[in-house]
Amino acid sequence: MKNNRGLLIVLSGPSGVGKDTILNSLLEKSQNIKLSVSATTRSPRAGEVDGDDYFFLTEKEFKTLVNDGGMLEYAEYNGNYYGTPKKAVEESRALGQDVILEIEVNGAMQIKEKSEDALFIFIMPPSRQELMRRLVDRKTEDEATINARLEVAEYEMSRAGEYDYVVVNEKLDKAVEDIQSIIDAAKCSAKRAKKFIDEVLNNA
Structure with missing residues (x-):
């Protein structure tokens, strides 16, 4: 029987x-792609729903999950912990749903160490100048913050070669089409079909 298990898709790229x-x-x-819900130890904000926006955990609960291998990746930010609970991801994949994680590079590399079948896609800007233009056009941050984001972006882009695929977001429709094509191709990979191939050969 073909592998109907959903894909784990890791999507990264610089701010902007x-x-x-x-x-x-x-x-x-795509009705078959589901966004992974992260866990956090920070308090819920107004209107946030547990299980939809985040899984809200105590620090003790979070650290217990980490120690038990229940987090695919995690990090501490501004005194709070954030991470991707393994159980929820695996439950969705078992149902045949593709699960997509939008995470930063360091978290992606944690998953790469633990997962043999995750699909890693990095989104690049057409140029550094275009990335700066997009950050400026958002008009949500001052110059110092933008420069700090660009510094982080340069580090993140330097790690793009460690991903399976790089997609340039010059035109939105083309970038989305490219990513969907990558996902479709990944479902037909020989590695993913190994069990099916063996079954066909054994039943010959």
Whole structure:
């Protein structure tokens, strides 16, 4: 029987590259792609729903999950912990749903060490100048913050070669189309079909 287990898709890219817009478009176009819900130790904000926006955990609960191998990746930020619970991801994949994680590079590398079948896609801007233009056009941050984001972006882009695929977001529709093509191709990979191939040969 063919492998109907859902894919684990890790999506990364620098701030301002358009990850959220790409992700929203992918979710609209495919009923089979599900966005992973992160866990955090910070308090819920107004309107946030446990299990939808985040899994809200105590620090003790979070650290217990980490120690028990229940987090695919995690990090501490501004005194709070954030991470990707393994159980929820695996449950969705078992149902045949593709699960997509939008995470930063260090978290992606944690998953790469633990997962043999994750699909890693890095979103690049057409140029550094274009990335700066997009950050400036958002008009949400001052010059110092933008420069700090660009410094982080240069580090992140230097790690792009460690991903399976790199997609340039010059035109949104093309970038979304490229990512969907990558996902479709990954479902047909020989590695993923190994069990099916063996079954066909053994039943010959």
